[in-house]
Amino acid sequence: MELRERILKEADDQFCKFGIKRITMDDIARELGISKKTIYLHFKDKNELVHVLIQEMLEMNMKMMDANAAKTTNAVEEVFVVVTHLQEMLSKTNPMIFYDLHKYHPQSWSLFKEFRFSYMKDCLLRNIESGKKDGYYRSEINDEMIALMRLEQVDMIFNQVVFPGNKFSMLEVMKELTDHYLYGLCTLKGHKLINKYKHITEE
Numbered sequence: 001m002e003l004r005e006r007i008l009k010e011a012d013d014q015f016c017k018f019g020i021k022r023i024t025m026d027d028i029a030r031e032l033g034i035s036k037k038t039i040y041l042h043f044k045d046k047n048e049l050v051h052v053l054i055q056e057m058l059e060m061n062m063k064m065m066d067a068n069a070a071k072t073t074n075a076v077e078e079v080f081v082v083v084t085h086l087q088e089m090l091s092k093t094n095p096m097i098f099y100d101l102h103k104y105h106p107q108s109w110s111l112f113k114e115f116r117f118s119y120m121k122d123c124l125l126r127n128i129e130s131g132k133k134d135g136y137y138r139s140e141i142n143d144e145m146i147a148l149m150r151l152e153q154v155d156m157i158f159n160q161v162v163f164p165g166n167k168f169s170m171l172e173v174m175k176e177l178t179d180h181y182l183y184g185l186c187t188l189k190g191h192k193l194i195n196k197y198k199h200i201t202e203e
Helices: 003-018 025-032 036-042 046-071 075-090 096-104 106-133 143-157 170-185 188-197
Strands: none
Touching (some): 003 036, 003 046, 003 096, 025 036, 046 075, 046 106, 075 188, 096 106, 106 143, 143 170
16 A cells, blocks of 8 residues: 555544544654654645545545445435445544534535535435336425435534534434435335335334
């Protein structure tokens, strides 16, 4: 592994465990057994390091979501597969990373916002259109309004004011909001699929 990739991996590991603000370039250098000056040969400062990490994370998520769309058989299944992936990612992530990103790294946070309101919105609209076409989603819903609502739900998952981490886990919040989203969106035909994927036996 190239040194640049090793630096990125170590930074990612530490940020996910402890949040961004708490970790210094000295901490990363110490764990890698290199000098801080060596890190600065590859990254101008911590802000650039964070920016590159966010770019790579978003690119990875785009590939994942494209792959899920290609391999799933219906819109409801796609939502469950995407949520499962996000739950796996969040289970290894300190919630403070999103607060730190928003407060201390606004340029990197803007990448995150742009990803949500461009790529993610397009994915949601495509999913909604597919679900309506197959009869799993209600035909009368306003596609764009529902997509924007879902984006706000995703934003709420990371909101430590609305859902403080000492009271709610991000995984729990994601599950409840996703259930709320899908059950409100689906037809009776879609509800049967939800129950199938949640292993709920219908009476």
